[in-house]
Amino acid sequence: APPPATTPSSAYAAERDRLRAEIAVSEHGELRLAFMDSLRRLAEANGDRDTAQLMEIERIFATHDDAAIDASLDALNAVRSRVRPQASPELREALERVYGNLYFDVGHFGLALEHQLEALKWAKRLPSGSRQATLYRLGTIAELYNAMERPDDALRYADMGLAMAAPPADASVNPVSLLGARAMALLQLGRTVEAKRALDEAGRIDARGAPGFNTLRIAANRAALELATAPPAEAMRAVERLRQLAERQDNAYYRTRADLLRGQARIAAGDVAEGLRGMREATASFERRGQMIDVLDGLDREIHALRRQSAWPEAVASLERRQAIWSHLFRSEQTRAIAELEARQRAEAQEQRIASLAAQVRLERAQVRAERLRMALFAALALLAACIAGLLSLSRRRAHRERDRLSHAVRHDPLTGAFSRYEFQVRASAATPERDAGKSVLLLDVDEFKAVNDAYGHAAGDAALKAVVDRLRQAMGDGDAIYRWGGEEFLLVLAPRNDAALARDLRALRRAVANAPVAWEGGAFAITLSGGAVRHPLAAGWQGSLSDTIRWADAAMYAAKHAGRDRIVQVRLTPQGIDALAGHRPIDMAQLQDWERQGFVRIEDRDDNGRSDVG
Numbered sequence: 001a002p003p004p005a006t007t008p009s010s011a012y013a014a015e016r017d018r019l020r021a022e023i024a025v026s027e028h029g030e031l032r033l034a035f036m037d038s039l040r041r042l043a044e045a046n047g048d049r050d051t052a053q054l055m056e057i058e059r060i061f062a063t064h065d066d067a068a069i070d071a072s073l074d075a076l077n078a079v080r081s082r083v084r085p086q087a088s089p090e091l092r093e094a095l096e097r098v099y100g101n102l103y104f105d106v107g108h109f110g111l112a113l114e115h116q117l118e119a120l121k122w123a124k125r126l127p128s129g130s131r132q133a134t135l136y137r138l139g140t141i142a143e144l145y146n147a148m149e150r151p152d153d154a155l156r157y158a159d160m161g162l163a164m165a166a167p168p169a170d171a172s173v174n175p176v177s178l179l180g181a182r183a184m185a186l187l188q189l190g191r192t193v194e195a196k197r198a199l200d201e202a203g204r205i206d207a208r209g210a211p212g213f214n215t216l217r218i219a220a221n222r223a224a225l226e227l228a229t230a231p232p233a234e235a236m237r238a239v240e241r242l243r244q245l246a247e248r249q250d251n252a253y254y255r256t257r258a259d260l261l262r263g264q265a266r267i268a269a270g271d272v273a274e275g276l277r278g279m280r281e282a283t284a285s286f287e288r289r290g291q292m293i294d295v296l297d298g299l300d301r302e303i304h305a306l307r308r309q310s311a312w313p314e315a316v317a318s319l320e321r322r323q324a325i326w327s328h329l330f331r332s333e334q335t336r337a338i339a340e341l342e343a344r345q346r347a348e349a350q351e352q353r354i355a356s357l358a359a360q361v362r363l364e365r366a367q368v369r370a371e372r373l374r375m376a377l378f379a380a381l382a383l384l385a386a387c388i389a390g391l392l393s394l395s396r397r398r399a400h401r402e403r404d405r406l407s408h409a410v411r412h413d414p415l416t417g418a419f420s421r422y423e424f425q426v427r428a429s430a431a432t433p434e435r436d437a438g439k440s441v442l443l444l445d446v447d448e449f450k451a452v453n454d455a456y457g458h459a460a461g462d463a464a465l466k467a468v469v470d471r472l473r474q475a476m477g478d479g480d481a482i483y484r485w486g487g488e489e490f491l492l493v494l495a496p497r498n499d500a501a502l503a504r505d506l507r508a509l510r511r512a513v514a515n516a517p518v519a520w521e522g523g524a525f526a527i528t529l530s531g532g533a534v535r536h537p538l539a540a541g542w543q544g545s546l547s548d549t550i551r552w553a554d555a556a557m558y559a560a561k562h563a564g565r566d567r568i569v570q571v572r573l574t575p576q577g578i579d580a581l582a583g584h585r586p587i588d589m590a591q592l593q594d595w596e597r598q599g600f601v602r603i604e605d606r607d608d609n610g611r612s613d614v615g
């Protein structure tokens with residue numbers, strides 16, 4: 001017999017509330033499903049269609065398989081077709097929420113958003129627990145906007161929820177997912193410090209209870225944050241923490257998520273091949289389970305990481321794969337039209353991205369080419385410059401050598417190696433009276449040289465001139481210099497020395513030549529020199545130059561010739577002359593002879609000892 005109208009309903013209500021409480025506390029698994037089925041049957045038996053349908057809907061959500069989402073959507077559509085227009089807000093909310101969640105899970109953001117916003121409206125009208133349901137919706141919508149890369153909207157909804165959850169909210173309100181959504185929105189907006197703060201707060205709140213699903217969620221968010229902001233090594237540590245937590249809670253989803261992020265960290269650390277392999281394994285695993293939002297997120301991360309590593313071909317391949325997944329995401333009749341519309345929109349956006357990426361690749365390649373060209377040009381220029389510098393230095397060295405050679409040529413007599421007359425002039429023009437003071441000039445002329453040429457030939461004459469210079473050089477002091485003054489005439493500039501030394505050296509010079517005959521064609525011939533010597537300046541206080549003094553040496557040399565050759569005659573001041581001629585400059589030969597007559601100078605042969613052949 002049917003139970004009485006009143007008693008059963010109150011008994012039913014009590015049993016319903018008990019089962020709902022059981023469902024609420026049993027988070028997952030078979031037990032929860034069993035409670036849901038009990039409640040559904042009970043509700044059906046009691047004519048409570050809303051509750052029965054609600055349990056159907058919750059069962060669809062609890063058991064849905066992302067990999068076979070169409071079946072779940074079909075089942076959901078079947079329930080919806082039975083929902084009465086005047087159904088309870090609770091049923092409405094559940095229907096929209098589950099639609100929203102299913103679409104969200106498979107990455108169908110547009111439809112998911114529509115349903116979640118609808119669910120939010122109903123959540124606000126719930127007679128009980130409206131606050132908690134509203135907060136959950138706000139968190140989900142924020143996450144959805146994050147997935148849609150609309151961080152401003154995500155932040156708006158997350159903050160709306162956080163404002164509601166702010167004290168004095170009741171303790172049952174859990175803002176962790178809202179804080180996570182806020183953090184991910186801020187991360188997208190580049191406000192990383194605030195993002196980190198939000199995650200820290202979420203971590204603190206979560207740490208008050210036992211580690212659970214939220215702990216994993218926070219760890220995953222943290223890993224994502226570190227990946228975007230921290231060095232690869234730090235990001236890797238965050239990823240490993242997530243991986244350990246997932247292991248401890250035996251959570252396959254977050255395990256795969258950790259694998260995905262680990263791959264990304266590897267790519268970021270430069271290990272592109274290994275990282276990419278890890279990421280592709282993780283996305284393949286998500287794909288097998290139909291978690292298309294994670295597949296797409298994985299591909300996004302892949303593309304991002306590859307672009308950062310400039311692995312362009314891999315990045316383009318990932319982009320194309322992402323586009324392909326988008327266009328094949330929805331196959332069922334009932335969603336194809338909408339899905340295609342959306343897929344087309346996304347595809348267009350993706351095509352634009354591919355086009356811009358391709359343009360970027362082209363640009364980068366062009367830049368690389370330009371850079372290479374620039375480097376090549378630079379290298380060529382550097383080579384050219386080096387060549388020119390080399391040539392210049394070579395030619396400079398050559399020029400130097402040539403200059404040195406020429407300078408040596410003009411400074412020296414090619415036959416005897418004595419300095420040239422030109423060299424004397426160069427030195428004389430650079431000389432100062434102080435530098436030349438005390439030196440003596442000695443002009444030497446080979447005696448009867450014409451006869452040597454005539455008797456033995458011009459070559460013998462040349463040999464004689466060379467022999468003269470060689471022998472004079474041997475007898476000269478270090479500070480003395482010899483110049484070829486004319487044909488067979490030589491000028492010696494002798495360093496300062498006292499009278500006795502000068503007389504001794506003049507004698508030695510003359511003898512060096514006279515005592516050593518010139519070997520010629522098996523025999524030898526003797527040569528002698530006649531010379532005139534004058535100390536410079538002739539008289540004290542005289543501002544004349546060496547060239548002036550040479551004129552008096554010339555006069556003395558003629559005196560030597562005149563006196564019979566093979567001798568050196570010296571012009572000397574007498575004691576009277578020292579005072580009388582001070583500051584005077586001899587002008588010509590006549591004046592010199594005049595001074596000689598007056599007894600101011602003597603033109604005398606001081607080398608009268610040991611002469612053998614002349615007298």
Ligand SMILES: Nc1nc2c(ncn2[C@@H]2O[C@H](COP(=O)(O)OP(=O)(O)OP(=O)(O)O)[C@@H](O)[C@H]2O)c(=O)[nH]1
Pocket residue numbers: 415445446447448449450451453457458459460461462465486487488561565
């Ligand atoms: N072999 C040779 N002879 C030269 C050179 N320069 C000048 N002579 C010769 O030297 C001779 C100089 O003769 P002279 O000026 O008459 O005087 P000398 O024969 O030396 O007689 P005295 O000077 O009076 O003792 C000339 O026959 C020139 O041709 C030279 O470089 N080589």
